Each structure stands twice: as structure tokens, then as C-alpha cells.
Amino acid sequence: MLIRTILVAGAFAMAASSPAQAQNLDKAPPGGSYKKVSELVKLPDFLPGMGTLYVDPKTLPAGPFLAYDHDGRLASTIYMVPVEDIQGQKKLDNLKAAGGKVDHVDMYFNAGHPGVEKPHYHIVLWHIAEADEARVAK
Amino acid sequence: MMARRTVLRAGGWAAGLALLGLPAPAKAEGVVEIRMRGNADGSKVWFDPVGVLVEPGQTIRWTNVDPGNSHTSTAYHPANDGRPLRIPEGAAPWHSDYLLPDQSFELRLTVAGVYDYFCLPHEEAGMVGRIVVGHPQDGLPAATLPEPARPPLPSVEEILRRKVVRIDQ
Numbered sequence: 001m002l003i004r005t006i007l008v009a010g011a012f013a014m015a016a017s018s019p020a021q022a023q024n025l026d027k028a029p030p031g032g033s034y035k036k037v038s039e040l041v042k043l044p045d046f047l048p049g050m051g052t053l054y055v056d057p058k059t060l061p062a063g064p065f066l067a068y069d070h071d072g073r074l075a076s077t078i079y080m081v082p083v084e085d086i087q088g089q090k091k092l093d094n095l096k097a098a099g100g101k102v103d104h105v106d107m108y109f110n111a112g113h114p115g116v117e118k119p120h121y122h123i124v125l126w127h128i129a130e131a132d133e134a135r136v137a138k
Numbered sequence: 139m140m141a142r143r144t145v146l147r148a149g150g151w152a153a154g155l156a157l158l159g160l161p162a163p164a165k166a167e168g169v170v171e172i173r174m175r176g177n178a179d180g181s182k183v184w185f186d187p188v189g190v191l192v193e194p195g196q197t198i199r200w201t202n203v204d205p206g207n208s209h210t211s212t213a214y215h216p217a218n219d220g221r222p223l224r225i226p227e228g229a230a231p232w233h234s235d236y237l238l239p240d241q242s243f244e245l246r247l248t249v250a251g252v253y254d255y256f257c258l259p260h261e262e263a264g265m266v267g268r269i270v271v272g273h274p275q276d277g278l279p280a281a282t283l284p285e286p287a288r289p290p291l292p293s294v295e296e297i298l299r300r301k302v303v304r305i306d307q
Contacts, residue, residue: 042236047206049179110180111263113207114236119263138205 025098028072030054037065041114050124051075051136059096061116066098067124069135074098076136079123080116083109100127169197169244172211172267174237174257176204183207183260185267189292189303194248194272200234201242208236209265210258211243214283222282226251226274233258247271252294254283264290270297 023032037053038045046052051067065078077098085092106124110116128135170192176183183204192198200211214224215231225231226249234243236258247253250272257265264286274294283291292303 042208042238044206044208044239049206108179108181111176111183111265112260113180114259117259117262 025066026074026100028052028054028066028068028074030066030098032056033058034066037115043114046070048138049136050078050122053078055115061118061120062092062095064096064098067136071135073135074100075126075128075133077102077125077127079125080110080120081123082116082118082120084118086121097125098127103127103129169199172198172200174200174202174204174209174211176207178206180206183209183257183263183265184290184305185257185265187302187304188266188290189268189270189297189300191270191297191301192247194250195246197244197246198269199242199244200237202237202239205239207259208238209260210234210236211245211267212256212258214254214256221256222284224252224254224283226253229253250274254291262286266291268292268294268297270294273298 023030029036033056034054035057036045037043037055040055040057043053050065051069052072054066054068055063061080061082063077063079065080066074067076067078069075079092079095081092102125104126106122106126108122108124110120110122112119126133170190172190173186174183175186185200190198200209202209211232211234212218212221213231213233214221216223217231218233229247229249229251232245232255237243247269248271251270251274253269253271255267255269261284266283266286268291290305297303
């Protein structure tokens with residue numbers, strides 16, 4: 001009886017933890033509510049300097065956008081924050097993170113593109129070393 | 139104004155005139171190329187050239203040479219999301235739709251005058267252009283340009299003098 005209770009409890013515990021573990025974001029496609037950006041708006045599949053992007057449309061414009069290299073490996077997590085939000089001192093709270101080790105961070109201006117038309121900043125959490133950024137360079 | 143998809147139709151019409159022994163309308167020679175460009179990190183986007191002088195009926199071709207972005211060529215006209223009228227009265231508006239890298243869009247403008255246009259996703263970034271067709275008698279359209287479009291546009295006089303005006307990047 002005790003063994004059976006432990007097994008049932010264990011199964012419940014596994015079921016309860018599975019949603020968080022089910023979504024493996026390390027490889028493309030990330031699944032869940034993430035959609036390929038090039039299927040949401042008219043943009044190239046692979047963006048030089050970033051990679052192939054996925055986003056949960058509900059989180060636009062800030063993201064996170066998950067960026068994958070040509071082999072489908074997660075390269076970075078990108079947030080896109082409109083300049084007017086920065087100037088307006090908008091608070092961005094609890095932005096989701098893809099997980100995984102962050103090696104370094106870049107932040108640079110972007111003039112806009114379909115999906116995030118307003119001029120904005122890309123805040124890039126690189127999960128790979130700087131020397132490996134060539135994997136998404138082109 | 140004739141977009142690429144209507145050029146063939148115009149060609150058929152001209153062929154019909156030839157069959158009737160009537161002269162076809164004159165067509166200006168040469169294609170004027172305008173490139174849609176952006177730098178590597180996407181921080182700057184622009185039409186190259188930003189200002190150009192063309193003859194009435196001459197073909198203008200926009201090509202997206204920016205590998206990391208898509209662009210449009212869209213006339214300043216109320217038909218395009220209520221934008222101000224910045225093309226000659228009586229000229230038809232155009233919108234290329236989004237062009238992915240290496241895609242292009244062609245147009246022929248037959249009404250002399252000044253045409254201002256923009257890139258739909260990059261208007262706020264100042265990606266605008268100006269075409270002068272022929273030697274227009276009228277001045278600039280009265281409608282005011284949206285704020286981001288004002289600084290990059292060359293004057294009509296400069297375009298008439300230089301024929302091609304580029305932005306230094």
C-alpha cells in the first residue's frame with residue numbers, strides 16, 4: 001500500500017513538473033506558443049546577425065525572441081524595446097527568459113522591421129561565446 | 139502610373155494599336171534603379187538614390203538589397219493608410235507590398251510632377267524618397283510630410299540639378 005501510494009504520488013509529481021520541462025527551447029522549433037517570425041510577418045527566414053527567430057505573438061513587441069543558428073541550436077534570446085518606451089520610462093517587468101547560461105549581452109539600435117516597426121533597441125542575451133557569433137552572422 | 143503587373147496589359151494595348159495601323163505611345167528608354175538598403179545591424183535603412191529625376195513613362199525599379207529586412211515602396215497618398223497627398227493630382231497611388239531580399243517592383247509614372255514615397259515599416263526611421271518626373275511647373279504638394287520624413291528628402295531644385303541624389307552612409 002505504501003509503495004503504491006509513493007508511485008502514484010511520484011507520477012503526480014512528474015505530471016505537475018512536466019509542462020515546464022516539456023518545452024525544450026534549446027533546439028528549433030521551440031514549440032508551445034512560439035511561432036516562427038517569418039511566418040507571422042514578411043521577413044527573411046534567417047536574419048544575418050541574429051538567426052531564425054521565434055516569438056510568442058502575445059509578448060510583442062518586447063519578446064523574448066528566440067534566435068537559432070542554421071543547425072537549430074539556440075544562439076540568443078532577444079528583447080526588442082521601442083525607443084519611445086525607453087524615453088517614456090516604461091517599466092518592463094518579468095520578461096521571460098529562455099533559460100540557459102548567458103555568456104554576454106549586446107544592446108544596439110535597430111531602425112525597425114515588420115513586426116516591430118517602431119525604432120527600437122535589441123537587447124541580446126547571447127547563450128554562446130562571442131567567437132561563436134559567426135554561426136548566425138550570415 | 140503603371141506597376142509591373144499592368145505593364146504587360148499596356149503592352150497588349152499597344153500591340154492592338156499597331157494592328158490597327160496606329161502609332162503606339164512613346165516609352166522612355168532605360169530603367170531607373172532604386173535600391174532598398176540597410177546596414178549590417180539594421181540601425182540605418184534608406185533608398186539609394188533618395189532623389190531621382192526621370193522622364194515621363196520611364197520604368198523605375200526598386201530592388202531590396204538588404205539581406206536582413208523587408209521593405210516597401212509606398213506613395214504618400216490618402217489611399218495608403220490615410221497618408222498626406224504628396225504625388226500630383228490625378229496620378230494613381232502605388233504600394234509595392236513587402237519585398238523580401240532580392241525581390242523587386244517596377245513602376246512607370248506618366249504624369250509630370252513631384253512624387254514622395256516611403257517604406258511602410260521604416261517611415262519612422264526616415265526611409266523616404268522623392269522622384270521628379272519631367273520638369274514640373276507646379277511646386278511641391280501642399281500637404282505636410284510626417285515629421286520623420288522631412289530631413290532626408292532632397293529639394294526638387296537639387297534633384298533637377300544633379301539628376302541623382304544619394305545619402306552618404
